[in-house]
Structure formats: structure tokens, C-alpha cells
Amino acid sequence: MRIVTIIGARPQFIKAAPVSRAIRRCNEEILVHTGQHYDENMSEIFFHELDIPLPDYNLAIGSGSHGWQTGHMLIAIEDILLKSKPDAVLVYGDTNSTLAGALAASKLLIPLVHVEAGLRSFNKAMPEEQNRILTDHVSDMLLCPTQTAVANLAKEGIRQGVYNTGDVMYDAVLYNKDIARTKSDVLARLNLQSGGYILATVHRAENTDNKERLSAIIEAFNRCGERIVFPVHPRTLKYISEYGLALSGNIMVIEPVGYLDMLMLESNAAKIVTDSGGVQKEAYFLGIPCITLRRQTEWVETVSAGWNIIADSDERIILNAIRDFNPSSDRPPYFGDGHAAQKIAEILDGVAV
Numbered sequence: 001m002r003i004v005t006i007i008g009a010r011p012q013f014i015k016a017a018p019v020s021r022a023i024r025r026c027n028e029e030i031l032v033h034t035g036q037h038y039d040e041n042m043s044e045i046f047f048h049e050l051d052i053p054l055p056d057y058n059l060a061i062g063s064g065s066h067g068w069q070t071g072h073m074l075i076a077i078e079d080i081l082l083k084s085k086p087d088a089v090l091v092y093g094d095t096n097s098t099l100a101g102a103l104a105a106s107k108l109l110i111p112l113v114h115v116e117a118g119l120r121s122f123n124k125a126m127p128e129e130q131n132r133i134l135t136d137h138v139s140d141m142l143l144c145p146t147q148t149a150v151a152n153l154a155k156e157g158i159r160q161g162v163y164n165t166g167d168v169m170y171d172a173v174l175y176n177k178d179i180a181r182t183k184s185d186v187l188a189r190l191n192l193q194s195g196g197y198i199l200a201t202v203h204r205a206e207n208t209d210n211k212e213r214l215s216a217i218i219e220a221f222n223r224c225g226e227r228i229v230f231p232v233h234p235r236t237l238k239y240i241s242e243y244g245l246a247l248s249g250n251i252m253v254i255e256p257v258g259y260l261d262m263l264m265l266e267s268n269a270a271k272i273v274t275d276s277g278g279v280q281k282e283a284y285f286l287g288i289p290c291i292t293l294r295r296q297t298e299w300v301e302t303v304s305a306g307w308n309i310i311a312d313s314d315e316r317i318i319l320n321a322i323r324d325f326n327p328s329s330d331r332p333p334y335f336g337d338g339h340a341a342q343k344i345a346e347i348l349d350g351v352a353v
């Protein structure tokens, strides 16, 4: 079977690594990078570190407004699909690259496979929620990471072609955890002690594009009295500078790091403060308490299990959680058994049901 895979943003490179490895055993994969993320430390580094095959096409679309970015991707992807005539198109998650790939495939009546289907925040103001709802509703195979995602789809009347495969990000963590321990020197490089810092990431539009919310988050970091290690997404850096926000000396601002460094920073953090979807899950997989800088999360299991607390951008809740949040409960295996990629390959090959 010939599969065209569409990726373009940081978390999609990480998700594609285990899946590409599994599907290439029995299929031909044509990898298309839309160029949504393009800085070396937002894109190329992951291909090297995770042994992802180099893209067959790099569309180099780059940054722009939602319509501009998605539209340019759609035009370029359609062209590739017409030329390569695949048996299926594979998309991941909920970015503009996902939606462009989904629309291109669906209009050409090429079977569409959505990895990480069924996630919902129930907040349609999020670009990601729009992207994932639209993608799910034109997908032929909906590969869900959790039972909650399967139930979300059922509530929208989608029952055909739905599978709970488990989460491919869990596969990636299991595969790379020990590799990170041997290959990453990030703790020594940054002079960090295990358990001696809080790891923070912020990039969600609802936080960065709103001065009041980003100011409250940075103020909480400034006042928490802990060392904060803060690998800053380029979007966030731009807004911190535009709003003129001052960061105090306890915050260690660093460039975005590669995945192996990130796994080391996560697994040795005392706590993680984030608005990232992927980072919330990784905190759960690694048993690190997570404080989420959003009003809601798609990853509700991490909250119900007691390992994730929803702090919004409320300075007081963030500060209290940094000081007091100390979960010790079990972490049930809501995200599968670490073999999601293999299950996906088997479903694509028609072996599994």
C-alpha cells in the first residue's frame, strides 16, 4: 500500500517517528513536510534524533494567518496527491497541516487516516478544536489514543472506522527514555540537579496572543521562588518582547530543545507547568506532577487520575499548585500499552480489527 503522510509541526515529527518505523515494514510511505515549523530546533533536530526518514517533499510554506497557511498547504498537497496517487493519506493531531492534508485527501476521495482522532476540548475558539473536528468528520479511519476519544466520536455519530490504538506519544517516550539518558547532557549543560527545578512550556494561542493571560503566567513564574527552566517557543518569545514583559532571575530562558533533552528535562523536573498537549501526557507517562495553563484539557484522564491540575492563567492557582500539588496516586494505563504504532500498522494492513 502507498501511504502519503503529512506532517509539519513539532509534535507531529515526534508522533510520526514510531508510526513511520512500523508502517514502512510493509508499505511504501511518502513523507510530506508542510514547512509549518522550520527553525532548526523546531524541525530538523527531530529528524536526526528520532531517525525519521527525510521528507520526500518539503513544501516550505512557513508562517502566516490561518487561512493563508492552510490554503497554501492545501494547494501544494493536492498537487502531490494527484501525482503520487496514494492508497491512503495519514494525518496527525490538530494543526493547520492536519486540516490541509485532510481536506486535500477528502476532496480527492482518497481514504483518510487520522492518528489522534476524537480529542475534544469543547472550546471551538481554539484553532486546534476546529482542525480536529473537521478532520475527524472527513476521516475514513479514526485512530484514537484513548477510550474517551472513542466515546467523543460516538457522541458525534462517528462509529465506523474507529479504533482505540493507544497513544503513539507513549510509544515514543518508552522507546526514547533510555536513549535520552545516555545521549542527553542537558542537565550538566544547564547545571541542573534532578528535582531542583520546575519545567515550563507555553505556546498556546489563547495564552500568547492575550497580554493579560501571558502577563499573569509570567508573573506567577517570577514570584514562585523556584528555579524555572523555560524552553521558549518562538511564538511566545515574540509576544514576551512585544508586551514588554520582564522575566526575573529565577527563570532560565532557553531555546526550544530537542526531544531527548526534553525527555531528560521532563523526567528530572520537580513539576511541569505547561499549556502543551504533548507535554501534559509526557508528565503523566513519566510520573511528574503537571500544572496546566488552560481552562480545560483534552487529556481528561491525566486530571481524573490526579496527576494534572487545571490552573488556567490564574496567578494564585498556579502559585499554590507549584507550592502544594503533590499527587501520589496510581497512573492507570489509559494511553495503551506502548504498542500503538504497531497496532496502527496492523489496522492499515487489514490484519487487525
Ligand code: UD1
Pocket (backbone or CB within 6 Å): 009, 010, 011, 036, 037, 038, 039, 042, 063, 064, 094, 095, 096, 097, 127, 128, 203, 205, 234, 235, 238
Ligand atoms: C502550532 C499548532 C499548535 C501546536 C503547535 C506545536 C496550529 C493552528 N497550531 O502552533 O496546535 O500545538 O504548533 O508547537 O496549527 N515560528 C517560528 N519558527 C518556527 C515555527 C513558528 O519562528 O519554526 C513562529 C512564527 O512567528 C509563527 C509562530 O511561531 O507565526 C506560530 O507558528 P504556527 O505554526 O503558526 O503556530 P504554533 O503556535 O507553532
Ligand code: UDP
Pocket (backbone or CB within 6 Å): 010, 011, 014, 201, 203, 231, 232, 255, 256, 257, 258, 259, 260, 262, 263, 275, 276, 277, 278, 279, 282
Ligand atoms: N518538545 C520538545 N522540545 C521543546 C518543547 C517541547 O522536544 O522545547 C516536545 C515535547 O516533549 C512533546 C512535543 O514537543 O513531545 C509537544 O509539542 P508542543 O508542545 O509544541 O505541541 P502540542 O503537543 O501542544 O501540540
